[in-house]
Amino acid sequence: MSASAHTLDRFGVSARRRRKDKIARGSVVAATAIALVPLVLIVYYLLSKGLGSWSIDFFTTDPTGNTFFASSSIGGIKSAILGTIEIVAVASALAVPVGLGVAIWLVEYGRSSRFAHTVRFFVDVLTGVPSIMFGLFIYIALIVGTGSSYAAYKGAFALALLMLPVVTRSAEVVLLLVPGSLRESALALGAPRWRVIFKIVLPTALPGLVTGVLLAIARAAGETAPLLFTAGATMKTEFGLGGFMNSLPIQIYTDVTSPTTSVVNRAWGAALTLVAMILVLNLLARLLARRSSLG
Amino acid sequence: MEAASVGSGPLGDSPRGGERSVLRRSPLARLPDRALRWILTALAASILALIVYFFVKLVGEARPAFAKFGVLGFTFDNNWNVSANQFGALPLVVGTLITSGLALIIGVPVAVATALYVTELCPLRIRGPVTILIELLAAVPSVVYGLWGIFFLAPKLQPAEQWVADKLSFVPFIGGGIVTIPNYFITGLVLAIMILPIVSAISREVMSTVPIDHKEAALGLGATRWEMIRMAVLPYCRSGISGAAMLGLGRAIGETIAVTILVGDAPVLGKHLFGQGYSLAAAIANEFGEAQELHRSALFAAGLVLFVLTLLVNIAARLLVMRAERSTKPKRTAADFAETSAPLGAGMGA
Numbered sequence: 089m090s091a092s093a094h095t096l097d098r099f100g101v102s103a104r105r106r107r108k109d110k111i112a113r114g115s116v117v118a119a120t121a122i123a124l125v126p127l128v129l130i131v132y133y134l135l136s137k138g139l140g141s142w143s144i145d146f147f148t149t150d151p152t153g154n155t156f157f158a159s160s161s162i163g164g165i166k167s168a169i170l171g172t173i174e175i176v177a178v179a180s181a182l183a184v185p186v187g188l189g190v191a192i193w194l195v196e197y198g199r200s201s202r203f204a205h206t207v208r209f210f211v212d213v214l215t216g217v218p219s220i221m222f223g224l225f226i227y228i229a230l231i232v233g234t235g236s237s238y239a240a241y242k243g244a245f246a247l248a249l250l251m252l253p254v255v256t257r258s259a260e261v262v263l264l265l266v267p268g269s270l271r272e273s274a275l276a277l278g279a280p281r282w283r284v285i286f287k288i289v290l291p292t293a294l295p296g297l298v299t300g301v302l303l304a305i306a307r308a309a310g311e312t313a314p315l316l317f318t319a320g321a322t323m324k325t326e327f328g329l330g331g332f333m334n335s336l337p338i339q340i341y342t343d344v345t346s347p348t349t350s351v352v353n354r355a356w357g358a359a360l361t362l363v364a365m366i367l368v369l370n371l372l373a374r375l376l377a378r379r380s381s382l383g
Numbered sequence: 384m385e386a387a388s389v390g391s392g393p394l395g396d397s398p399r400g401g402e403r404s405v406l407r408r409s410p411l412a413r414l415p416d417r418a419l420r421w422i423l424t425a426l427a428a429s430i431l432a433l434i435v436y437f438f439v440k441l442v443g444e445a446r447p448a449f450a451k452f453g454v455l456g457f458t459f460d461n462n463w464n465v466s467a468n469q470f471g472a473l474p475l476v477v478g479t480l481i482t483s484g485l486a487l488i489i490g491v492p493v494a495v496a497t498a499l500y501v502t503e504l505c506p507l508r509i510r511g512p513v514t515i516l517i518e519l520l521a522a523v524p525s526v527v528y529g530l531w532g533i534f535f536l537a538p539k540l541q542p543a544e545q546w547v548a549d550k551l552s553f554v555p556f557i558g559g560g561i562v563t564i565p566n567y568f569i570t571g572l573v574l575a576i577m578i579l580p581i582v583s584a585i586s587r588e589v590m591s592t593v594p595i596d597h598k599e600a601a602l603g604l605g606a607t608r609w610e611m612i613r614m615a616v617l618p619y620c621r622s623g624i625s626g627a628a629m630l631g632l633g634r635a636i637g638e639t640i641a642v643t644i645l646v647g648d649a650p651v652l653g654k655h656l657f658g659q660g661y662s663l664a665a666a667i668a669n670e671f672g673e674a675q676e677l678h679r680s681a682l683f684a685a686g687l688v689l690f691v692l693t694l695l696v697n698i699a700a701r702l703l704v705m706r707a708e709r710s711t712k713p714k715r716t717a718a719d720f721a722e723t724s725a726p727l728g729a730g731m732g733a
Contacts, residue, residue: 112613228441363524
């Protein structure tokens, strides 16, 4: 259906209209090309500044507190990587069941009731909340009143709040795609509601659900603001959830303003690591989405 | 709705085999269903309770600041002076609005253009890769955007910014003055890049629902491709694109880390496009760690203002998108819900 210049000629389109058409189409193509430039620039920049820092030591040693001495004594980012993995894992363990539960309720039980509309509205509101507000919320709830200080699980709570609306929204979309006839056949065969949900609906929607969860995890892994005033930061590798815990975004954020070049380089290596982790999650999610039989 | 299983079947045995009335089932067998329904409803209700709880607590923490400066005084006073313990948030609010406004002005046209390209003008084979590349922009964490902006983009653009400032020195907001590396413009530019994926994705979805007869009618009447887009596609998508733009605005308003890095640290009323500024989220991120009492309360109040702002924008966005949906789809009954594919919701929350 492309109107070539030849066709336009045959139908007597004025030169002025043809020119407008060409200019407009050219601008749209140019704008799209411009939109893709930042991605290329960012990837190139990250690789050029961060790849040099990558080494076995980089991934297996903790950052030392040293910020003023030679590069050999500043350490790597082990605690940051492990911290991110642990905090995000705990956040997912909280957000995914709750998010899925709310989505299942919305699709199976609430549907178009007024209460469901309210819940859906508030979930949408949560999607738009600035990421630092989640950190503030957890700070108010868990740190102000109680007199205790930063802890890893509080950071995980903040991230879980951030992930919750994302998981719910994407899960709801996928669950709505499961054909009603599937549910009805199961019910007609005598299955109780809970069996229909757990043995028919969820398995059918599973690839789409996993895609949504992976994207939510990718988003949470890259967030700095919710962790600023909740998880605290420490150099050593900690596994206890009750104390401070390091994480990649925080490590990057604090390192990058350092006056020591080697520390800044470490920040770039960490940034590259973080982006690589997120990209892998994204690609996994996309592969899974393609295999899904729904949508 | 709840049918009893007759004897054994693919979905399990009934507790007592043999023939039974279809509608009768032991209360014990009904229990899991009741329990599940109760648990899930409680979960959904707890989300509401959680949000209300946080809002109330936030208001509580912000109260001292509001008590001292008044709600309007706090929000609209141009006086954010940490050392003098004076907290009027106008510079922050204005900074937030300037950077988000810039992000919209720069980002939405480009996003709509990419959506147009992918849905109307793109050869079929590269449609997928281009879409994926645009969406990968959303995968970059905001801290990386901030760093890339301040270390790579800002220095590269500074000569050009200086040139514009000098050439247009007669224009009030843009011209004149010194160009600093962190400034409103570069913040708005990077924010535009950050909102690109979401605005593009929603616009793309809206554009793909344009009925093909509209487009073919325009082409059949002799319109050029661009004229067809202008006549048939864009008017149809107006509400949806506005909704997408509002969602992008909401994201831009709430963005914290990238803005903190890029906007500078100057609580001044934005006089100069290429000068330093501040924003609500950046103030919280920068100052919260060491804030005491009144300062802390002021920062919570700033958070409240920010929260209300994003709430309003998101409500507006939702209304716009719902209006777009309603005008393009037939009325759906509860029975349709489980069967038809989900509409614009697909792009919004993810």
